[in-house]
Amino acid sequence: DIARSYFNIGETYDGQGNYRKALEYHKKALDIRIKGLGESHPYVAAGYNSIGEIYFKQGRHDTALEYCQKALNILLNSFGKNHLDVALYYNNIANIYEKKRDYDLAIKNHKIALSISLKELGKGHPNVAESYNRLGEIYYKLKNYEKAVEYNEKAIDCLQQMRKHFTTIESKQFHLSEKQSIFENSIRNILEANSFDSTQFDLKQTFTYAETGKGNLLLDALNSSQAKYFANIPEPLLQKEYDLITDITYYDKKRQEKLLEGMDENDTTILAFSSKQFGLNRQYEVLVNQLETDYPQYYQAKYNFTTLTVNHVQDHLLAENQTLLEYFVGDSSIFIFLIQKNNYEVKEIKRDFPLKDWVQQMTKEGIYGYHALSIYDPLKTDSLQDAATLNYATAAQNLYKKLISPFENKLTKNLLIIPDGVLNYLPFEALLTEAPARIGSYKSYPYMLKKHQISYSYSATLLDEMRQKQHRRAPEGKLLAMAPFFDGDVEELNIRIDTTDIFADINRSEPLLPLPNSGEEIATISKLFDGTPIYGTAASLTQFQQQAESYRILHLATHGKADDRVGDYAYLAFAVPGDVGEFDKLYARDLYNYSLNADMVVLSACETGTGKLQKGEGIISLSRAFAYAGAKSIFPTLWQVSDEKTKDLLIGFYKYLKIGKPKDEALRLAKLDFLESNAGNGIGTHPYFWAGLIGIGDMRAVR
Incomplete structure (x- = not known):
């Protein structure tokens, strides 16, 4: 199929960012399909849509709209109004209108796409979450914060539904990680709305958003573990579940080991492991459905997605004179949440600095990169040591100023730190509160350790789960x-x-x-x-x-x-x-x-x-x-x-x-x-x- 070959070449160039060549090959594919299939074939619609998407990436929005509208019209005639590809094309058109700042038409098209997706896919699907998220973003741009927050919350509720529908760790992680921007947008919208009217939203809701976006896989695992042992499920069913999970893990482990040895994905050994794992996964899904149908108490315990509130943290989790500092690292901002027994505050720190570079400079290029080398390693030179010493001293101060200084004067001695993203690699105890009096005199360095007693958790909700967990x-x-x-x-x-x-x-x-x-x-x-x-x-x-x-x-x-x-x-x-x-x-x-x-x-x-x-x-x-x-x-x-x-x-x-x-x-x-x-x-x-x-x-x- 020459048209398919041209289409694939065009997709490759598109992925490389070579839009001129991508358009050349997509148009060749489109011409062949129009001649062979006629103007009204769905494959022709796909060609128009792909060309429209490339024009969109080039910023040629009017031309993009022309091609995407042709694609939509063909699909409407071919499939009717309730087809998932029709929803996709409506979303593409909505995105173009959003870029053109024609927000009314953007909202109209997103809502049409959303109604189709809800009908065909249900509430707990990534496409639905993304539609809610885009609508929230448009209302944010219109400064209609009430509507923006409404759609943010619908998107988050959709993510919670997804946690029920995806049974494997891999599928959950893939889809949830792809939607982290929803939580960042939700926090930002409330903070910005309250900057104009401090009574419009409860500021404590921002902490709930941050918590909801953290440690979901681990929390789900703990919930599942507790549910199994306290829901009176017969031991044979629990044993069957345990055996299936063990077998799935075994074959996945063997598959990964062979891949790490350099074996190709299409090797017969790899394919055999994959086939066995696929069959076991299907058996596991059937068993989970049985457990949820026959044991609703188990279902409720397993799918308890409630996160801690600020009030619960203040009343039950924090000790006297203890401060919780929780971080949410977004694409454009870092949000820092401070919770104490009688105080709650949130600050937004713009990511206008090289966060990842500073973390690496402090850790790998500062604290341990040189010292972890063998004394026989030729790379372990005096110049590398000097560079590491300076890297650490510089980055540890810079990170302290960004991450701790905004609340420096309000901190108690006892700190509970909940990091996020790249901050998980940081030992906060080794941050420097000011410049060292003498570089290299490590005993006298102003470490955070000297002022604070620090512990960590994956999230406040997970800490509460770990503390309350009943051993079997x-x-x-x-x-x-x-x-x-x-x-x-x-x-x-x-x-x-x-x-x-x-x-x-x-x-x-x-x-x-x-x-x-x-x-x-x-x-x-x-x-x-x-x-x-x-x-x-x-x-x-x-x-x-x-x-x-x-x-x-x-x-x-x-x-x-x-x-x-x-x-x-x-x-x-x-x-x-x-x-x-x-x-x-x-x-x-x-x-x-x-x-x-x-x-x-x-x-x-x-x-x-x-x-x-x-x-x-x-x-x-x-x-x-x-x-x-x-x-x-x-x-x-x-x-x-x-x-x-x-x-x-x-x-x-x-x-x-x-x-x-x-x-x-x-x-x-x-x-x-x-x-x-x-x-x-x-x-x-x-x-x-x-x-x-x-x-x-x-x-x-x-x-």
Whole structure:
């Protein structure tokens, strides 16, 4: 089909932004189709529409309108008024009128498209959400804020319906991430409306919008988990669901592994895995429909999409003298929400600065890029160190001024930070409140750590869920600590470790190398908490799988690896019994099938808090996977950490936990002690060694 070939070539040029060549080939395709099919064929309409879209991109709006109107007329004659392609063409025409600032005709055409989509697709579809969103944008441009907010809320309600209709994580994430602009528009519209009339809208609604746009996949998973265990569903059905999810995960994991090995999507092995996974997904969808029909209580619990209100945060979530700072990072603005017991404020910060560049400058090009290199790496030069030192000092101040300074004078000592977007990569404790007195004198740097006790959460709603979560059963053990890569003498280690002295001051590429300090780390904390330490090749994945559900605290001192391309395939390494040279991987995706009863999980491994960033979800990482599995609090790392320094930091952390300190306070005190004890070692107080470990979730004291 020559016309199809021309059409495809035109689409390729269109995708490359070469509109002149795109028009040339689309017109060739259109001429052939008109001659062969006649002027009234739907394929001819598609040709007119494609040419109209290209003219639209070129800014030639009148010509675009001419072609798109021809396309619409053909489809109306061919399919009638209630066809989805007709709705698409009405939307295209509406977009042209919007660009021409003929807003009345833009609204008229969007509403026609919306009515068709609602009839053919129902309320919970991305096309419907987008129509509501576009109408909200037009009313915003007309400064009709009441109508703008009305359509914003309809778009958000549509997104909530989508969460019910898409059963797989992948489909939900794709569609929800594509619609994040709806939440940004909703927040902006209320703020702007209230700048003219402060009584027009309740400002607290903006926080609800921000919360609704965050952590939906994780919240849905927690809701689903709780629903299954408290809705009296027969065990065989739950087991069938568990088995299907496990099998789906297995085949997807095998498929991804083969793709990462370089195998083509069309390879027979890949196709076999995909076919098996498709069949299992269909079985799973049928089962979910059965559960929802036969067990409405389960359905209601699973699809509870209510987010916390400002009043609930103030009355139930925040402690006295605690401040919540929540960020919403949009395309054109950052919104900062401050909530205290008796105060609520919102500020808009325009994104007129290179946010992503500053974050990278502070972290990868500042804190850890140089220090994570091996001493034998030829790239580890004095000039790179000098650049990293300056990058960190500069970016840490710049980010503080943008992200913290707007509320600086209102902050309490205790901060709960809910980051968004690229801010998830930031250790806020290492932001600098002002310029250092002397560059390179790290002990004296004005870190936020020195003024504030900081913890993190994925969202306020998720924090409340994590705190209120009821474990499936009470764990029998206090602490399980594993050090798969400790290759020292365990008996000698246990004789040498004496925990009495640590209270005196109170008033990781393959092959994987040994972690010599991990043994002392888990031996010490196990003695403090009467825990169960497992060393070396005995610390296997099988041991973890068999024992993890029985402990209140899980501490894993091992190797970890983030994957910023496919976050669900980040992994923790475990030993293989009897084989020092081999290791097993616990992937983040595998954790989705676990049911942990842990109040705290400490991931003393590299890169356990970092991974792929997804809009609305944050970082898809090992730490997030442990939250998915049921952990109430997680302590991950943001970069490759030092085995020796992390040991010292964590022993200090557990020391303060032992005497009843809340987790966030215990971590802050351990970090301040670390700075003091390394004061004589200039580089030893660098943020690389202490700022990477952060606390997420429920920070109440360990029971």
